[in-house]
Amino acid sequence: MSSTQTLLKTLLQNPSSITSKSQAKQLHAQIIKTKPTTNSASLLSIILSIYTNLNLYHESLILFNTLHSPPTLAWKSIIRFYTFNGLFIKSLAAFVEMRASGKYPDHNVFPSVLKSCTHLMDLRFGESVHGYITHLGMDFDLYTGNALMNMYSKLQSLDKHGGCGNIAAEVLDKSPNSRKTDKCGSSFVDFDKLNGNDMHNESSCSNSYELIDKFEKHVDDGDPIGCSKNMSYTLARNNTHRVVFDHLHGKNDMVMRNGQKGALHADSIRKVFEMMPNRDLVSWNTVIAGNAQNGMYGEALEMVREMGNANLQPDSFTLSSVLPIFAAKVDVVKGKEIHGYAIRHGFDTNVYIGSSLIDMYANCTRVEDSCRLFNLLPHRDSVSWNSIIAGCVQNGLFDEGLKLFRRMLLAKVKPSPVSFSSIMPAFAHLTTLHLGKQLHGYIIRGGFDDNMFIASSLVDMYAKCGNIKIARWIFNSMEQHDMVSCTAMIMGCALHGHAHEAITFFEKMETEGVKPNSVAYVAVLTACSHAKLVNEAWQYFNSMIHDYGIAPCLEHYAAVADLLGRAGRLEEAYEFISGMHVRPLGSVWSTLLAACRVHKNIELAEKVAEKIFTADPDNMGAFVVLSNTYSAAGRWKDAAKLRTTMRNNGVRKKPACSWIEVKNKVHAFVAGDESHPYFDRINEVLKVLLELMEREGYVPDTNEVFHDVEEEQKRDLLCSHSERLAIAFGIITTPAGMTIRVTKNLQRIVDCHVATKFISKIVGREIIVRDNSRFHHFSDGKCSCGDYW
DNA sequence: ATAGGGTTAG
Numbered sequence: 001m002s003s004t005q006t007l008l009k010t011l012l013q014n015p016s017s018i019t020s021k022s023q024a025k026q027l028h029a030q031i032i033k034t035k036p037t038t039n040s041a042s043l044l045s046i047i048l049s050i051y052t053n054l055n056l057y058h059e060s061l062i063l064f065n066t067l068h069s070p071p072t073l074a075w076k077s078i079i080r081f082y083t084f085n086g087l088f089i090k091s092l093a094a095f096v097e098m099r100a101s102g103k104y105p106d107h108n109v110f111p112s113v114l115k116s117c118t119h120l121m122d123l124r125f126g127e128s129v130h131g132y133i134t135h136l137g138m139d140f141d142l143y144t145g146n147a148l149m150n151m152y153s154k155l156q157s158l159d160k161h162g163g164c165g166n167i168a169a170e171v172l173d174k175s176p177n178s179r180k181t182d183k184c185g186s187s188f189v190d191f192d193k194l195n196g197n198d199m200h201n202e203s204s205c206s207n208s209y210e211l212i213d214k215f216e217k218h219v220d221d222g223d224p225i226g227c228s229k230n231m232s233y234t235l236a237r238n239n240t241h242r243v244v245f246d247h248l249h250g251k252n253d254m255v256m257r258n259g260q261k262g263a264l265h266a267d268s269i270r271k272v273f274e275m276m277p278n279r280d281l282v283s284w285n286t287v288i289a290g291n292a293q294n295g296m297y298g299e300a301l302e303m304v305r306e307m308g309n310a311n312l313q314p315d316s317f318t319l320s321s322v323l324p325i326f327a328a329k330v331d332v333v334k335g336k337e338i339h340g341y342a343i344r345h346g347f348d349t350n351v352y353i354g355s356s357l358i359d360m361y362a363n364c365t366r367v368e369d370s371c372r373l374f375n376l377l378p379h380r381d382s383v384s385w386n387s388i389i390a391g392c393v394q395n396g397l398f399d400e401g402l403k404l405f406r407r408m409l410l411a412k413v414k415p416s417p418v419s420f421s422s423i424m425p426a427f428a429h430l431t432t433l434h435l436g437k438q439l440h441g442y443i444i445r446g447g448f449d450d451n452m453f454i455a456s457s458l459v460d461m462y463a464k465c466g467n468i469k470i471a472r473w474i475f476n477s478m479e480q481h482d483m484v485s486c487t488a489m490i491m492g493c494a495l496h497g498h499a500h501e502a503i504t505f506f507e508k509m510e511t512e513g514v515k516p517n518s519v520a521y522v523a524v525l526t527a528c529s530h531a532k533l534v535n536e537a538w539q540y541f542n543s544m545i546h547d548y549g550i551a552p553c554l555e556h557y558a559a560v561a562d563l564l565g566r567a568g569r570l571e572e573a574y575e576f577i578s579g580m581h582v583r584p585l586g587s588v589w590s591t592l593l594a595a596c597r598v599h600k601n602i603e604l605a606e607k608v609a610e611k612i613f614t615a616d617p618d619n620m621g622a623f624v625v626l627s628n629t630y631s632a633a634g635r636w637k638d639a640a641k642l643r644t645t646m647r648n649n650g651v652r653k654k655p656a657c658s659w660i661e662v663k664n665k666v667h668a669f670v671a672g673d674e675s676h677p678y679f680d681r682i683n684e685v686l687k688v689l690l691e692l693m694e695r696e697g698y699v700p701d702t703n704e705v706f707h708d709v710e711e712e713q714k715r716d717l718l719c720s721h722s723e724r725l726a727i728a729f730g731i732i733t734t735p736a737g738m739t740i741r742v743t744k745n746l747q748r749i750v751d752c753h754v755a756t757k758f759i760s761k762i763v764g765r766e767i768i769v770r771d772n773s774r775f776h777h778f779s780d781g782k783c784s785c786g787d788y789w
Numbered sequence: 790a791t792a793g794g795g796t797t798a799g
Contacts, residue, residue: 111790146790285791320792355793386794394795421795456796487797519798526799555798562799587799773799 015046016053024050025059045073052081072103080112088116092125107141114147123155145276146283152268153290266296281312289321297325316347323356332364349378355387362391382416390422398426402435417448424457431743431770433465434664452478456485463492466741466768466775483514490523496775497784499531506540518550525559530774530785532567552581558588565595570604586616593622594747597629605629620646632750658722658744662733669725672717678729683720685728690719693758701751723752723769724759731763739766747772757781 018024028047031040044067051060064070064078075098082091095113098105105113110133117126130148133139139148273279273287284307291300304314304322314322319342326335339357342348348357354377361369374380374388385408392401405423408415420443427436440458443449449458455478462471475481475489486509493502506524509516516524521544528537541560544550557580564573573592577584589612596605605626612622623646630639659668669676676682690698700718723744730740748771760767761781769776777784 115790143790148790150791280790282791287791289792315792317792324793350793352793357793359794381793383794388794390795416794418795423795425796451795453796458796460797482796484797489797491797517797522798558799591799 015050018050019054021054021056021059024054024056028059028063041067041069042071042073045071045077048074049077052077052084055081055084057085069101070098070103072098072106075103076106076109079109083112083116086119088119091116092120092122104136107138107144110138110141110144111147114144114151118147118151118154121155123151126151126155139272139275140277142276142278142280142283145272146280146286148272149269149283149286149290152272153286153293156266156290156294266291266294279310281315281317284310284312285315285317285321288318292321292325297329300325314341316342316350316353319347320350320352320356323353323360327356327360327363330364332361332366335360335364351377351379351381351384354380355384358384358387358391362387362395365395367391367395367397380411380413382413382419385411385413386416386418386422389419393422393426396429398430401426415442417451417454420448421451421453421457424454424461428457428461428464431465432666433462433467433661434666436461436465449474450479452480452482452485456482456488459485459492460488463488463495466743466770468492468496468498468775481509481512481514483509483517483520486514486516487520487523490520490527494523494527494530494774496777497530497786499527499533502527503533503536516544516548518544518553518556521550522555522559525556525563529559529563529566532563532786534563534567534569537563554582554585554588557582557584558591561588562591562595565592566598568595568599570595570599570601574604574608584611584615586612586619586622589615590619590622590625593625593629597625597632600629600633602629602633602635620649623649628749654746656722656744656746658726658742660726660730660740660742662730667726667729669722669729671721671725673720673722673725676725676729678732681732682725682728685731686719686724689728689759689762692762693755696758696762698755698758701754718751718755721749721752723748724755727756727759727767730767731765737765739768741768741770743770745772753783753787757783 018027024047027050028044031043031047044063048060048063048067051063060078060081064074067074070078075094079091079094079098082088082094091112095105095109095116098109110129113129114126117123117129130139133144133148138144269287269290273283276283284303288300288303288307291297291303300322304318307314307318319338323335323338326332326338335357339348342350342353342357347353354373358370358373361367361373370388370391374384377384385404389401389404389408392398392404401423405415405419408419420439424436424439427433427439436458440449440461443454443458448454455474459471459475462468462474471489471492475485478485486505490502490505490509493499493505502524506516506520506527509520521540524540525537528534528540537560541552541556544556545552557577561573561577564570564576570592573595577588577592580588589608593605593608593612596602596608609622609626612619623642627639627642627646630636630642655670657668657670659666661667667676673679700715702715702718723742726742727740730742734740748769753776756767756769756776756778758781760778765779767778769778774785
């Protein structure tokens with residue numbers, strides 16, 4: 001009896017002295033046992049505040065639900081608890097209920113409530129809370145002020161993009177008794193499960209494939225029911241807290257990230273900041289971060305200086321807001337200064353600073369520095385891994401990125417949506433469809449496939465890996481499109497020679513109110529170029545300059561020059577390139593040289609080659625193309641002379657190689673390759689094919705190859721070039737009627753192209769060949785490229 | 790009450 005009273009006394013005087021779960025539960029039990037007639041609710045509230053401070057999930061919820069008329073302390077505790085655990089809607093619901101029950105919040109509650117509004121991106125609700133805060137005169141509270149500024153800086157320009165409006169209000173309207181029908185517990189567990197799609201489990205790979213195969217089949221059937229969306233819906237949408245789920249998985253990021261330019265709430269932020277009687281480091285950091293994240297770099301840096309005047313030193317929070325500015329401005333000198341400051345203050349081992357530094361160096365193309373930093377980090381979290389992976393991939397180190405991705409999984413770090421959208425471009429560039437598909441499987445099962453970044457990267461990956469059908473399907477099933485996803489789709493169409501479709505997508509984008517940028521124009525001009533749509537290209541080129549005020553850069557000029565070349569308007573192309581506002585690189589001239597080869601214009605070819613040799617003396621490819629131009633026009637002597645020069649200069653032609661993916665395994669072939677275990681069967685097939693092809697009228701075109709060998713040999717060599725070996729292998733190993741997909745590392749020669757057309761007709765198969773610049777769809781003796789490549 | 794990482798570009 002007396003011990004109980006002592007305990008209760010201690011408890012009442014100093015609740016924070018209770019530091020363990022068992023202590024807290026003991027006290028709780030005591031109270032229940034003694035059944036105090038007075039103050040029962042307030043004693044239980046104190047227990048609740050201890051539970052919530054210890055973040056004891058079930059204990060807190062069960063206790064709260066037993067309170068019929070929770071006192072203010074209980075409300076405060078539970079609201080904080082909900083916010084802390086990411087149950088933002090619950091938190092706001094509790095706040096509303098608290099008010100409805102006639103209890104008044106104090107300044108301790110508002111930071112949690114405002115944080116919930118911020119995470120739910122519910123500006124309207126937040127503003128009304130702000131009004132209430134002002135009404136109560138609590139906007140002078142330091143923490144509340146900081147939370148207000150944070151909310152306005154995060155929800156900047158939400159209005160412009162529609163935002164999420166009244167999520168909270170809607171939910172609140174519907175669930176006045178949300179507390180009674182509480183499902184937080186189960187939702188929390190479910191959520192964990194969702195996160196735990198186990199990337200570390202090797203055996204789950206086969207499931208992934210099955211999933212994607214099913215997916216592919218649905219797309220082929222043109223019946224998207226049961227596809228990705230529904231699969232992920234069953235997994236993810238069953239969640240009663242979808243909004244929270246979305247938020248934590250970055251879906252709603254888009255809205256925030258889109259608001260780069262607007263300064264819609266800058267005034268609100270400044271007003272709060274200036275009204276505050278006291279400002280601490282957090283206040284400054286919040287405003288600085290707000291400015292930095294909204295693209296107001298100058299203001300952010302200015303505030304760092306002002307902060308110094310107020311005798312406050314930048315801390316790790318300040319630095320991690322400032323570093324992205326120098327990353328964006330590609331200012332490695334300033335970035336390094338910050339790095340130095342971080343080292344001097346011992347911040348360089350901080351994960352936040354670490355990943356910002358990794359990103360900054362990578363953005364300044366100093367990936368080696370990023371890697372060094374990464375290896376020196378004493379502790380790495382998911383973001384550090386994502387930073388280094390993205391850094392590598394963005395700098396073209398795809399294999400390194402892949403290695404790091406695997407290392408991340410081995411280190412048992414769960415990949416996040418950011419991991420997926422960072423690594424996916426590596427598969428796109430490496431054309432490793434099997435890896436891309438595998439990752440797509442994980443993405444579907446994790447329910448991440450509606451993330452804009454991921455969906456865009458998937459569209460791009462499938463297009464680049466040759467499956468334009470799936471790319472198109474994913475694009476069409478996206479809920480909204482932005483400039484990036486549209487550009488990926490347009491470029492995908494361009495890559496596959498579907499110029500008109502590309503233009504349709506471009507126009508749809510414009511009518512949907514998505515503003516094209518410079519990259520989008522590169523894509524649409526590339527599409528025009530592949531289909532020789534000269535007039536359309538000019539129209540886009542001019543509209544870009546005059547309607548959108550985008551200055552043409554090298555890529556746009558290159559696309560137009562390429563187009564003129566393809567259309568046979570060689571002189572015009574030459575004039576166009578000569579008159580460019582940007583100094584043409586060798587590569588621009590190279591496209592014209594290739595055009596000269598196709599149109600057999602030797603005079604211009606020589607002139608252009610000269611330009612290449614002066615602009616870019618290391619560009620040895622020009623020798624090869626020029627030599628081929630001579631050959632194609634039958635000027636053997638010139639070709640031979642050039643080849644001698646090449647040899648003397650140590651120029652070696654890159655060996656041509658073709659590869660084909662069968663059953664998720666890549667089979668590579670080089671010309672005359674006899675090492676493949678299937679070689680005999682391949683040879684047999686090729687013999688039969690040649691006979692049939694010749695019966696159909698095929699005549700080997702030996703002009704462009706091997707002038708040093710006998711005519712007889714030339715024919716044999718042609719018939720065993722790498723593309724044909726790969727196709728023959730595909731014919732043997734894949735079921736009849738199935739599309740054969742082959743990739744080639746170089747531009748193909750005329751004979752090669754012609755032969756593949758014949759083969760597609762004879763075997764009655766669709767054959768898709770990707771060469772160094774685009775996809776060629778062969779079927780029934782025709783090619784989608786219009787025989788220009 | 791404040792922080793870091795992502796998709797398109799021959």
